[in-house]
């Protein structure tokens with residue numbers, strides 16, 4: 363018989379595209395005793411999770427709660443609840459996750475029109491507006507706020523007017539923006555949004571916070587066909603998270619303790635302070651990378667603070683460098699996706715992992731690993747980063 367040993371994970375520093383380092387108190391919350399999913403104590407946890415999610419999303423939406431599943435379950439939740447077969451969807455695609463949204467919408471039986479942006483750039487609002495006017499009306503318009511595949515932040519401010527021209531509900535993927543950069547759903551007139559727990563919330567993967575405006579709820583309630591997914595049907599789930607508290611599925615009890623603690627930490631830090639921390643550390647990381655002579659393919663005005671895309675210099679082996687960072691320093695960074703596969707790295711500074719210690723480790727470990735490949739850094743990355751941190 364095989365004798366299996368208990369799982370004993372090494373201590374890593376997670377600076378990839380997610381998961382990010384989990385805060386110690388969030389891990390402790392996960393280990394608390396499991397109670398019943400209708401225990402009065404747990405019902406209070408659920409209410410508090412909903413209440414804390416609203417300011418983090420920047421919304422007063424009543425229908426705000428975590429779905430059971432990872433960020434992709436949040437994506438499915440929006441499309442299966444808001445689309446019916448034959449509906450039209452306008453989807454902005456500027457990376458892998460926008461492409462996935464289009465695929466999910468197609469699988470809902472929608473007629474999908476995409477507007478694409480070159481890899482590593484934000485969507486052009488003029489292109490979206492042209493499609494909205496020429497090819498509408500649409501039931502939904504969807505785009506990714508923080509494209510983790512390219513490190514691009516999409517400005518949401520022009521989007522409501524475009525969605526109005528399309529006659530559409532406005533949907534956004536906020537997986538990597540939640541608790542890392544301001545989202546302000548209500549200010550931007552977003553009708554439905556989803557996120558995940560393992561990026562800037564620094565919680566393990568497993569829940570997908572979502573928020574629906576009253577307008578989106580009306581669309582949901584006046585559907586002609588039942589929601590195709592029974593598990594993700596918000597009409598049923600809303601009755602468990604609110605209203606009658608009727609059993610639908612067993613909520614992942616301990617994951618909800620964890621998100622409760624992660625949200626509590628975010629609000630305790632203060633959202634403005636948390637966003638400023640992400641911005642400051644991203645600026646220091648970029649300064650260090652550029653001091654070495656590395657290139658940042660995303661233009662300055664479109665860069666995403668929680669995730670930085672950096673080009674791999676000529677003659678440097680992608681996998682060997684990432685392997686060395688992992689084996690010698692316990693440091694994980696992300697490889698490139700799509701058109702950036704083998705050509706760029708993705709360095710995350712998300713949530714609890716966005717610290718001066720981590721960015722300093724990353725810059726020095728990367729500098730040493732690049733030198734082992736024969737690359738000569740132009741200047742000292744740590745001095746450049748320290749200068750930014752000193753303000």
Ligand SMILES: *Cc1c(COP(=O)(O)O)cnc(C)c1O
Nearest residue numbers: 432433434459508510537538558
């Ligand atoms: C990570 C991510 C997802 C998918 O979330 P999972 O938790 O991996 O299911 C979706 N969109 C974006 C922008 C992401 O970064």
